[in-house]
Amino acid sequence: MGAVGPSSKSLEDYGYMLESAILFVTDMKLGTCWLGGSFTRSSFARKISATVEGLVPAVASVGYILKKEQSGVTIRQLVGGHNRKPWENLFFREKFGVPLSPDDAGPFAGLLEMVRIAPSASNKQPWRIIKDRDSWHFYMQRTRGYGKSFTFRLLNIADLQRVDMGIAMCHFEFTARELGLKGRWEIKEPKIEKPNALCEYTISWIGEV
Numbered sequence: 565m566g567a568v569g570p571s572s573k574s575l576e577d578y579g580y581m582l583e584s585a586i587l588f589v590t591d592m593k594l595g596t597c598w599l600g601g602s603f604t605r606s607s608f609a610r611k612i613s614a615t616v617e618g619l620v621p622a623v624a625s626v627g628y629i630l631k632k633e634q635s636g637v638t639i640r641q642l643v644g645g646h647n648r649k650p651w652e653n654l655f656f657r658e659k660f661g662v663p664l665s666p667d668d669a670g671p672f673a674g675l676l677e678m679v680r681i682a683p684s685a686s687n688k689q690p691w692r693i694i695k696d697r698d699s700w701h702f703y704m705q706r707t708r709g710y711g712k713s714f715t716f717r718l719l720n721i722a723d724l725q726r727v728d729m730g731i732a733m734c735h736f737e738f739t740a741r742e743l744g745l746k747g748r749w750e751i752k753e754p755k756i757e758k759p760n761a762l763c764e765y766t767i768s769w770i771g772e773v
């Protein structure tokens with residue numbers, strides 16, 4: 565766990581960083597769970613001596629995986645944790661509304677699949693990606709009432725969908741590295757019409773040949 569300040573992409577950075585650690589320990593056959601709402605923020609903040617501006621957006625528990633019969637009903641089951649949105653709802657060609665198929669994605673299909681199966685707060689899967697030639701533009705489709713709502717502010721819960729975007733970036737970039745696909749991140753919003761007011765541009769991956 566860690567804490568972040570109020571800078572513009574701090575929550576995305578946090579998601580990227582903590583998911584990197586999670587993938588590392590997953591590789592060691594350990595189990596993990598992201599916790600964004602259901603933990604006592606103040607006691608974790610004390611443990612790492614977070615400053616007043618430092619928010620602990622989420623933490624991750626790490627441990628040995630329970631055998632199936634030992635575990636009861638979890639939040640994961642309640643939010644349909646195993647379900648994922650299909651490709652056509654997430655990935656598009658040049659503009660929103662034109663689905664990108666795995667064939668269209670070519671060697672990048674594996675990267676998108678790793679984003680698709682990534683974990684997200686309440687399993688909302690806010691990531692949307694548009695392919696435009698060598699660029700992959702990442703957008704966040706906010707869930708209404710999530711993140712900036714009164715309840716979230718009252719409970720001092722971070723804007724967790726921005727953390728989800730960092731997790732998506734981590735899965736995309738790590739898979740690119742694994743497959744030897746070169747590229748870099750750039751924040752430069754393209755002139756693409758967004759489908760609604762809850763959709764926000766995050767970042768683009770520029771592929772390098």
Ligand SMILES: Cc1cc2nc3c(=O)[nH]c(=O)nc-3n(C[C@H](O)[C@H](O)[C@H](O)COP(=O)(O)O)c2cc1C
Nearest residue numbers: 598599600601602639645683684685686687724727
């Ligand atoms: C930022 C973030 C916050 C989360 N917060 C919680 C939480 O507070 N409690 C919980 O049980 N699961 C939490 N989760 C886990 C999600 O519910 C889980 O990743 C999602 O349902 C998909 O499940 P799966 O990755 O196990 O397939 C969180 C996940 C993320 C990415």
